[in-house]
Amino acid sequence: MDLKNLLATGGLALALWLGGMTVAGAASKEEIDAEVQEAIENFYRQTSAGKRLAQKAAGMLVFPKVFKAGIGIGGEYGEGALLVNGRTVAYYSIAAASIGFQLGAQVKSQILLFMNQKVLGDFRRSRGWEAGVDGSVALATLGAGGEITTNTVKQPIIGFIFSNKGLMYNLTFEGSKITRIER
Numbered sequence: 001m002d003l004k005n006l007l008a009t010g011g012l013a014l015a016l017w018l019g020g021m022t023v024a025g026a027a028s029k030e031e032i033d034a035e036v037q038e039a040i041e042n043f044y045r046q047t048s049a050g051k052r053l054a055q056k057a058a059g060m061l062v063f064p065k066v067f068k069a070g071i072g073i074g075g076e077y078g079e080g081a082l083l084v085n086g087r088t089v090a091y092y093s094i095a096a097a098s099i100g101f102q103l104g105a106q107v108k109s110q111i112l113l114f115m116n117q118k119v120l121g122d123f124r125r126s127r128g129w130e131a132g133v134d135g136s137v138a139l140a141t142l143g144a145g146g147e148i149t150t151n152t153v154k155q156p157i158i159g160f161i162f163s164n165k166g167l168m169y170n171l172t173f174e175g176s177k178i179t180r181i182e183r
Contacts, residue, residue: 027079029183032064033088036081039064039109043162049148050111050140050160057113057158059084059120061178063094069105074098078110079181082124090124091183096176110173111160112137119156129178137173 027035039062044051054060059082066078077095081088094110114120123129138155140148148158159173 027183029088029091032079032081032091032183035064036062036083036088039111042109043111043160046162047140047148047160053113053115053148053153053158054111057115058117059089059114059123061092061112061114061123063092063110066094066108066110067105068108070098071103072099074100076176080110084120091181092178093181094176094178098175106163108161108163111162112173113158113160115156115158123178127180130176139173 040054040060043054061080061082063078063080066076068074068076075095075097077093079091079093082090082092114123137157137159140158140160161173
């Protein structure tokens with residue numbers, strides 16, 4: 001079997017595995033809500049600057065567990081909730097695919113802050129929202145003293161990617177498709 005066929009077979013197997021995992025592991029509202037609250041508490045412990053921004057945001061989209069796996073061809077998937085004024089108003093999934101050198105799996109949490117009513121409204125009206133196409137996401141980076149850089153704070157949509165070990169860098173939301181789900 002040549003490399004091209006091997007990658008295609010591996011990608012198909014990965015897609016089937018991720019798809020099966022999401023169907024078999026589809027979370028209930030209560031499960032998603034509990035995981036979202038845990039992710040928010042973890043996020044607040046890691047960055048007080050992020051907490052202050054979240055308190056100013058018009059809406060907060062939280063994906064507590066985004067599973068990513070890849071062998072040449074990769075995919076990621078997670079489910080979460082959109083909070084407005086601290087209350088869940090809708091549930092969403094996030095999915096992305098990638099091609100390139102990759103091997104392994106990881107779980108991460110992702111938070112998007114919609115900093116004004118216009119971008120929040122645009123997001124909520126969309127039938128399927130893609131980062132980088134339907135809205136540009138400024139990935140938060142921390143400067144001196146753990147503060148978020150000035151340029152990031154001025155952006156209409158700010159994203160955070162983190163794990164239990166802290167904020168993660170050199171990752172992106174670009175190409176991630178976010179879709180409303182019924183729960």
